[in-house]
Amino acid sequence: MGRPPCCDKTGVKKGPWTPEEDIMLVSFVQEHGPGNWRTVPTHTGLRRCSKSCRLRWTNYLRPGIKRGSFSDQEEKMIIQLQALLGNKWAAIASYLPERTDNDIKNYWNTHLKKKLKKLETSDLYSNDGHCLSTYNSTSRGQWERTLQADINTAKQALQNALSLDKSSTIPDYTITDIGCYPFIKQEAKMSTTTYASNAENIAKLLKQWTKRESTNNSEQSKASSSTQYSCNNAMTEYSSSFEPSNSDQFSQATTPEAAGKFHGESKREMDDETQLSVMLESWLFDENDDLLI
DNA sequence: AATCACGTCAACCGCTGTATT
DNA sequence: GAATACAGCGGTTGACGTGAT
Incomplete structure (x- = not known):
């Protein structure tokens, strides 16, 4: 016999989340921490499947998420990492x-995708493309060779790392030693205020929602006004229950999916990944520094 | 003002590897 | 060891917004 089902599949709600649902989910995470998603619907009364709850949290509600347009440096990192790792978005x-x-x-x-396609089909290096203009100082051929060399180096390092014995010279990093994963252990002990620091996101969302609702419902009956009332109350309560955010705190205590990625991995795998991660990190930031000059 | 086309992005779907019973 | 559910990932979809006609 296997496990019991996580939730009753019938009557599960789909579609966009409402602010009220968001608040219920955030409250749950504040109390129990992220994880145990199968218990979320029963604990909170949310008519959402656990999968949907996890997705909503990791993609929208968790603290430290930056929204809005991507910076040039972020773009370049994505391009480079995609070239190296493929569509491994996580x-x-x-x-x-x-x-x-x-x-x-x-x-x-x-x-x-479009940008790179355009790049391939046009002489972008003589034009001033927005992001990729930072590559202007290097010819396309040079840049491609550099990238290919870096990819080869990374692949070689990965092969070496994987072939090494556990007792080899791989540095004995703890998880928190990994420069690019400073959040992994801290995630587990994230404080209530840290969770709450996403209040801005939700308060904004609530404002948008209430605005939209008030527009939609302006011609409707009193029944809708009670919804409006409860939502406004929820917004007020939610917004007032959190302290202003601390972005440094965000950056040190976030990305549970990255942390989750390593849950259950063996020490050996972790060491191998660690070495590669450190190397990759160095490669990426060195490269970006060069490009930003 | 109406309609169409296109871009964006939140959310869903289906799959895989892992954990649990 | 088998059966089942969970957690996470990548691909895809569809609702919505915006600009063009």
């Missing part, structure tokens, strides 16, 4: 802790 996202894999995936599909 892996790429682990190098951009403020972005979700979904965001990066969307950005790649809607912006960068």
Whole structure:
């Protein structure tokens, strides 16, 4: 016999989340921490499947998520990492802790794919393309060779790392030693205020929603006004229950999906990945520094 | 003002590897 | 060891917004 089902599949709600649902989910995470998603619907009364709850949290509600347009440096990192790792969005996202894999995936599909295609078909290096203009100092051929060399170096390092014995010279990093994964252990002990620091996101959302609702419902009956009332109350309560955010705190205590990526992995695998991660990180930031000059 | 086309992105779907019973 | 559910990932979809006609 296997496990009991996580939730009753019948009567599960789909579609966009309402602010009230968001608040219920955030409250749950504040109390129990992220994880145990199967218990969320029963604990909170949300009519959402656990999968949907996890997705909503990791892609939208969790603290430290940066929304809005991507910076040039972020773009370049995505381009480089995609060239190296392929469509491993979760892996790429682990190098951009403020972005979700979904965001990066969307950005790649809607912006960068086109940009690179355009790059291939036109002489972009003589024009002033926005982001990629930073490559102007290097000819396309040079840049491609550099990238290919870096990819080869990375692949070689990965092969070496994987072939090494566990007792080899791989540095004995703890998880928190990994420069690009400073959040992994801290995630587990994230404080209530840290969770709450996403209040801005939700307060904004609530405002938008109430605005939209008030527009939609302006001609409707009193029944809708009670919804409006409860939502406004929820917004007020939610907004007032949190302290202003601390962005440094965000950056050090986020990306649970990246952390989750390593849950259950063996020490050996972790060491191998660690070595590669450190190397990759160095490669990426060195490269970006060069390009930003 | 109406309609169409296109871009964006939140959310869903289906799959895989892992954990649990 | 088998059966089943969970967690996570990447691909895809569809609702919505915006600009062009």
